[in-house]
Amino acid sequence: MHASDIAVSLPTVTADDPVTKAVRLMALGRMPGLIVVDGQGRPASVLPGTQVLRLAVPGAYQEDPALCRTIDEAHADVFWGELGERTVGDCLPRHPVTPATVRMEATLLEVAALMARLRSPIVAVVGRDGVLAGAITLERLLTSLALAPDD
C-alpha cells in the first residue's frame, strides 16, 4: 500500500482562521491534529492536536504549572473563551518547522517513520505540485497496517 491508498479528506484551516474555529473543527471531527494550508492549497503547517491546544492555552500557563493552580475552577473551565479573535497565524511559531508531509507514493513504513520522528499523529499527503491531496492519521495508519496481508 502507498500513502495515496489510505489518505482521507479532512477539513483544513488557513492562517487567517480563528483559533476557536481550529479547536472546534478538530474536536468535532475527532481529528488528532490539523493541517494549515496556504492560499495555494499547500500544507503550511501540520499541527499535532497538542499543538492546536497550545494555540489556545495562553503561553504563561503552559510554562508555569504554579500559575495554573492560582486560577479557580470556574475560570479554568472557560479559559479559551478569552481567545477572542486571535487567528491560527497569530499563534503559530515565528520560525515554522518543515510540515509533516509525504508523497503519494510513500510506503506505510515511510509514513510510520515520519510520524514517529516528528511526533505527529497526522501527516499531509501531497501531489507533485505540493498541493494537499489528503491526510493520514495515526489511527488510519494502524488500521491499514493491521489489515495488510501477511506474506
Add this chain to the structure above:
Amino acid sequence: MHASDIAVSLPTVTADDPVTKAVRLMALGRMPGLIVVDGQGRPASVLPGTQVLRLAVPGAYQEDPALCRTIDEAHADVFWGELGERTVGDCLPRHPVTPATVRMEATLLEVAALMARLRSPIVAVVGRDGVLAGAITLERLLTSLALAPDD
C-alpha cells in the same frame, strides 16, 4: 470541573507486555496514547500515540528517511510483524521522562497546559497514593471544555 470529573477508565499495559499488544490495544480502543503502569498500578510512562508507534518502528528507519525508501511496498506493509516478542519495557527510553500525570483536583486549565507542554494527548489522573485513577484524552478534554457553562 476537575480532572476527576472527566477522567475515564482506559486499558493500560505493563513493561512486560509485548509491543504488538500495546499497538493493538491502542488501535482497537481508538486511544491517542497509552499508559504504562508498574506493579503497584502507578503510571510509569504515559506514551503519546506517536511514541507507541515509535516502539514498533525499528530505530534505524526512524532516523533515516532514505533507508525507509529502500524497503519495497510489500515489506513496508508488514514491518511490525518483525517485532516478535519485544516488550514495551525493551523499547522504552533508558532514561524515562516524568510521566504526564495530574492530581484528581487539577482544573481543566492545568490539564490543558500539561498536555500542551509535554505534547501528550493523554494524561494519567492519580490519587494521593500515586495509583492510577483514570485517564483524560485530548478529545475528552476538548469536549468537556466545549460543554462547560460560560459565565
